[in-house]
Amino acid sequence: MAEKLVSFPKLNGSNYDNWSFRMKLLLTKEGNWIAVAGTKPEPVTEVWKLKDEQALASIGLAVEDNQLIHIRKAKSAAEAWKALENFHVKRTLTTMVSVMRKICSLRLEKHGDMEAHVSKLAELFEKLHNLQPGKILDDEWLVAILFSSLPEEYETLVTALEARPEEDLTLDMVKGKLIDEWHKKKQRNGDEDDSEAVLYADSKTETDRCFFCKKLGHQKANCEKFRVWRAAKESVSVTKQPKAGTKQPKVVTKQHKANNVSQRNEDHSRSLLVAAIKRKNCGY
Template sequence: MADQPRFSLPKLNNQNYQSWKFKIEMLLIRDELWHVISQPKPEPVTAAWTKADLKARATIGLCIEDNQTSLIRNCTNAQDAWKALKDYHDKVSDVYLLKKLTRLELGENGDMEQHLQQFTDLLQRIADAGEAIPVKWQVAMLLCSLPDTYDPLTTALEQRPRDELTLDLVKSKLLAEAEKRRERNGTASVSGEKALRTEFRKRVSVLLADGVKAEAIGSGQGSIVGVNGAGDTVEIVLRDVLFVPKLTSGLISVSTLASKDFHVVFTDNRCEIRNQRGEVSAVATRRGNLYGLCTPEQAMISVQSQHTVNCQHTWHRRLGHRDPDVIRVISANGHAEGMKLIDCGLKTICRCCLEGKMARAPFKKQVARGSKERLDIVHTDLSGPMISTPSGNKYFLILIDDFTRMAFLYLLKAKSEAASKIKRFCTVL
């Protein structure tokens, strides 16, 4: 007998029962064992049936996680084991599943494939409970779960005839749109937060910490803004960056930093990246089990937390970002009752004041016109339809001659009248 192909099947856990059930069913059908589950136990029991039952039961038991074994430990045959798993994982009510389906939403940078998989699994679980949802409702629920940036595509799909608007069509259009967005954003994003210019080269696989492989579709270099040891804003240049669309955040390899002659020092709540001269090039703080690079905004919040209740910086914010020299005069001359001004020793610049005082160049009072004579340049706008006037006009056409600045307004009953009005405008002018 020829060797059958081997498959790597995910083991059953509390999240993947629907997909696991389908794959195990296909596996048992391939191995000619499904009949011991789908058909009643024969009377009398034959040796062939007993052998098939043992093989099917062993297949089920080897394809579940350790926390699921207690569910089938006391089952004596494959049919009982299959029923025990089904009773446990299908115990959720259809009302709960429907509520979960209606609350399912795709984030702005979410994974479309994973979102559609979750949506399909919930539909299947609701159908298995005997409450099939009409196709048009399925399409409506799926479109409602998308972010606002998908509104143009949603509007275009809604214009299709009802018999063409199937769930499979909507899924294919959404996957195509997600792929386009991924390709567009792939040239300027690693984690969706910091822009990194990447060049698409040969695709490689990245092995993650949990043993799962993810595909990198691009690589390149770019820069992000961080904070050094002195609290100053610095630009951090990253090279050989891999763009992995399935990652929800950017990751920096410590081993790669070490190979570039950088030194990484970890403490309980802080991480410092030092260059060859021992200077702190970047600082990260602990967030859960990971360390995240500090940004200028986080550094400003950290510095502000060190200010005292009566320091000059606190009073600067209390008084609406008043000039520090004026605040010192108010305190020194006793113009404010109960005001105590104490120097906290921190010499920082208020970023809000710097940004608020930024000004752009003034507009030119006189703009040079490009027209040299009448009708050289004409500015026009045709708008409508709007609420009809008593005479039945629903549109208006405005024409402005750039040279003379003369403006003409015409009321139109239909857009087709615009051509004659333009000819009349040229004749009059």
């Protein structure tokens, strides 16, 4: 029956904080939390023994297999609970510094999810509180950390809240105000997007009519149908083939012209040489 009631994730190596809270609620619901947190009676009554056995069984059924090693030797629910707490909650200076660094480095991005941000900070605050049992973290200090993690778009609200009396600035009140403001910003941003869409639709006048496809919203230069038509037209090569028997025009290049000039000069030189030889032979 206990296993059926465990509807939350079993204990693993990273979820002890949430698991321990839910497990306490479950044992309380079953009426067996007293076996973990209460004082064992002397002599032990049958009622106490039954509650202790049921609480130990519930704890064992709510952990992953790799966590059973910590509670195998436990003789009571209180021993099992303490063993798991000692393993997962290391109350050392190193652990506290690590949690504090996470708290101080957490920042909400512009237009970020305020609900998720506040929940994450609250989780880290709770973890820090568990590392210092018996010590209560001051709300004023927690509120200051929350304010310092916000982007500039919340500066006006932060300034207004800081003007209130310090006794009014509880963490719960501030979280509520910030989440309300986030919802309002989301609503305003949604309305602005709708307005821009309407203005864009209204701006489609006759000046935006395409002269090719006759539709509104674009001009001919940006018309997809015109681009397709033009591409198809340019891909067709129009060439004229010569008729059969037609003499092809002779193509004369610069090289041909140069060769002709050189040949004429050579012929002229040869003629002059022949003429000179004849004159000499004739006695001229």
